[in-house]
Amino acid sequence: MAKKRILITGGAGFLGSHLCDRFLKEGYYVIAMDNLITGNLKNIEHLMHREDFEFFHCDVSNYVHIPGELDYILHFASPASPIDYLKMPIQTLKVGSLGTHNCLGLARAKGARILVASTSEVYGDPTVHPQQESYWGNVNPIGPRGVYDEAKRFQEAITMAYHTYHKLETRIIRIFNTYGPRMRLNDGRALPAFLGQALRGEDLTVFGDGSQTRSFCYVDDLVEGIYRLLLSDYPYPVNIGNPDEISIKDFAEEIIKLTGTDQKIIYKPLPQDDPMQRQPDITKAKEILGWEPKVSRADGLKITYDFYKNREEDV
Numbered sequence: 087m088a089k090k091r092i093l094i095t096g097g098a099g100f101l102g103s104h105l106c107d108r109f110l111k112e113g114y115y116v117i118a119m120d121n122l123i124t125g126n127l128k129n130i131e132h133l134m135h136r137e138d139f140e141f142f143h144c145d146v147s148n149y150v151h152i153p154g155e156l157d158y159i160l161h162f163a164s165p166a167s168p169i170d171y172l173k174m175p176i177q178t179l180k181v182g183s184l185g186t187h188n189c190l191g192l193a194r195a196k197g198a199r200i201l202v203a204s205t206s207e208v209y210g211d212p213t214v215h216p217q218q219e220s221y222w223g224n225v226n227p228i229g230p231r232g233v234y235d236e237a238k239r240f241q242e243a244i245t246m247a248y249h250t251y252h253k254l255e256t257r258i259i260r261i262f263n264t265y266g267p268r269m270r271l272n273d274g275r276a277l278p279a280f281l282g283q284a285l286r287g288e289d290l291t292v293f294g295d296g297s298q299t300r301s302f303c304y305v306d307d308l309v310e311g312i313y314r315l316l317l318s319d320y321p322y323p324v325n326i327g328n329p330d331e332i333s334i335k336d337f338a339e340e341i342i343k344l345t346g347t348d349q350k351i352i353y354k355p356l357p358q359d360d361p362m363q364r365q366p367d368i369t370k371a372k373e374i375l376g377w378e379p380k381v382s383r384a385d386g387l388k389i390t391y392d393f394y395k396n397r398e399e400d401v
């Protein structure tokens with residue numbers, strides 16, 4: 087039987103590259119597409135020799151062309167860290183809107199099912215805790231995070247429109263903070279920042295008083311959730327994340343302990359509109375996908391630290 091063919095946009099990024107690995111393992115023919123603005127070919131160089139893998143260097147906000155048939159599309163292309171999307175606000179808005187539109191059009195032309203990567207950022211600085219999918223969010227459209235949050239909210243809207251109007255098979259995942267090997271240690275997100283600082287022998291920069299919370303999910307758990315959602319028949323948004331919530335100050339302390347660094351925490355101003363609390367309600371994922379995270383933060387952080395500890399070139 088011919089292999090199922092899947093396109094993964096953002097395939098050279100952190101999550102995209104793990105998805106390439108997973109779908110190859112499941113026996114799919116994988117086509118990764120990326121313009122490398124925040125990704126790195128190093129993340130997929132171990133796949134380049136394979137006959138069931140192809141890479142297209144391409145900006146999905148322009149025209150997307152894929153020769154041959156396509157069964158599935160995972161649209162993961164987008165700058166994803168606050169530093170990246172503040173540096174590239176227009177590209178971020180374009181890939182969430184035009185890029186998503188192009189991918190939906192491609193899915194329609196090929197008769198493919200598409201899953202789009204949304205985010206807990208659609209909830210903004212939430213006034214409901216933990217966040218359920220039914221919550222509409224509290225987003226400042228013109229603040230610094232607006233370019234990312236609103237692009238992702240538009241992405242959800244146009245995806246639902248293709249579902250209802252064109253009867254396209256669509257899936258929407260709302261991803262909560264995820265970490266693991268292959269993150270860029272200078273992308274400014276909390277875990278890569280703290281780990282990079284500890285490994286370089288610098289103090290760890292906690293923003294604000296560190297009382298804001300996040301709930302960190304290990305990448306393998308997220309990938310399992312994506313896999314299950316793609317193969318499910320559920321078209322509405324589903325939260326995937328680890329509900330184990332921690333304050334950023336306590337998180338920095340965990341990294342200090344894990345790495346054994348002598349460095350201390352220093353405090354910097356809290357960025358504008360930084361959400362004060364975030365925790366996924368994963369009732370839906372449990373009920374619909376039979377999914378829940380399996381990797382504890384202690385185990386996930388250890389795997390991630392072991393990965394970077396031996397790669398001085400990344401630090």
Ligand code: NAD
Binds near residue numbers: 101
């Ligand atoms: P990443 O920066 O490592 O990966 C994004 C990839 O998309 C990069 O390889 C980048 O070069 C590529 N890209 C960006 N714009 C593009 C364009 N116009 N055309 C082609 N490729 C383009 O980030 P990530 O953490 O792997 O995030 C992947 C997706 O998951 C993003 O859509 C992000 O919004 C979403 N997400 C991630 C998290 C998380 O915690 N990692 C949380 C919520 C949502």
Ligand code: UDP
Binds near residue numbers: 274360361
């Ligand atoms: N953060 C921090 N120090 C850093 C980087 C991030 O204190 O060097 C904080 C940031 O202000 C936020 C939390 O860690 O409150 C998570 O930040 P991240 O960028 O990882 O994710 P997001 O804010 O998008 O959830």
